[in-house]
Amino acid sequence: MDKNESIISSLGYIQDIIKRMASNSFFIKGWALSISAVIIALIPKLDEIESYSPNSIPIVITLSIIILFMFSLLDTYYLQQERIFRNEYNRKVESIDNEDIKNSLTIISLKKVKTSYLSVYFTISIIPYYFIMISSLIIGSYLI
Template identity: 45%
Template sequence: MEDRKEYLFKETAMIQDIIKRMASNSFMIKGWTLTLVVATLLLKGENKYQVLIAYIPLLVFWFLDAYFLQQERLYRKLYNWVIQNRLKSDEYILDMNAYRFKNDVQSLDRTMSSVTLAWFYGSIMGIVLLYTIILFS
């Protein structure tokens, strides 16, 4: 029983570190998205189609952010499983593979349209779209 408690503390610490890394990655991606989209919009050339380049980092980083959010949710499921089962069982000791919970979290496309990501990236998409419409009219 004492060994299981020790494993419980080690596993939960490891999973918490992974979740922190995922959240940090998400924060960094949001910062890079704003930076690159604004930078591409500010690069004014004679070619007005240059504004369409702003959609590339927006969509790529939206996808990446959704991926990291999905991974974070998988590891939260793993964390909950460890908390509930570690003291009862030695099954999956120090197994950090969270993909066994893949059916318990939303798919990547559903994660992309989650409230937090949709508001953040959708508002940027709206601004870029409005800027594009004004530029081409």
Template identity: 35%
Template sequence: MASEINIEKKLKHLDFIQLVITRMNVNSFLIKGWSVTLIAALFAFAAKESDKNFIVITYISTFAFWMLDGYYLSQERQYRSLYDKVRNLKEDEIDFDMNAKAFNRGRNSWFKSLFAEIFLYFYGALMIIILAVLIAVKR
């Protein structure tokens, strides 16, 4: 009976961690959607107002979204590491600790997360598109 309770504790703790991982993943997805939406809106304002400053603002906003998205990926990676740690714990060692800061190093750090391959493709492509529009507007 006691081992069943301990196994339930472990599964519940893993569920809690998985919920945080899912929330970070959803936040990252929403950030990407908002960045594309904002860029499209700023391009529309730039075309309507014939003002190149809107295009420059897109660079700033894209950079800000990239930084925020890197933060969410870093948090997700840290909680994945916490998940792995808890998964390997014995059932009687479960303490429901949700602090993942101990895993904020190496690949899980914010700086390393900024340069994840997916971000280089996604935000790099956005930066190239913004540059192309800026060049096209200057002509």
């Protein structure tokens, strides 16, 4: 097996890891959305609980925001890992000698993407999604 074949076979493994990280991020977003929808749906039912007090709604909302924040941190971790493996993929593609093979493998940009945790957290795939969910949770709790 020559150098290019070895690199191409390792690129397949890296692509599988990138797919797995992307699907983990997708599932985390789904779980976060489901949990926040259930919380919004259950807030009106708090009146039916015997030990209910009007002070419990802010506590429920605060706990929900903390849970959503934890989901956003976990989502950021998987997105960061995905970016790290994308950079590794691009680095390996750059090391291929044959230009025809290299051009057939470069579907995405070969520029290096920032992978620090904070730069990933403040991207368009994290902040707007969780901001909308937290905002809808807060607004929904006051409308009910």
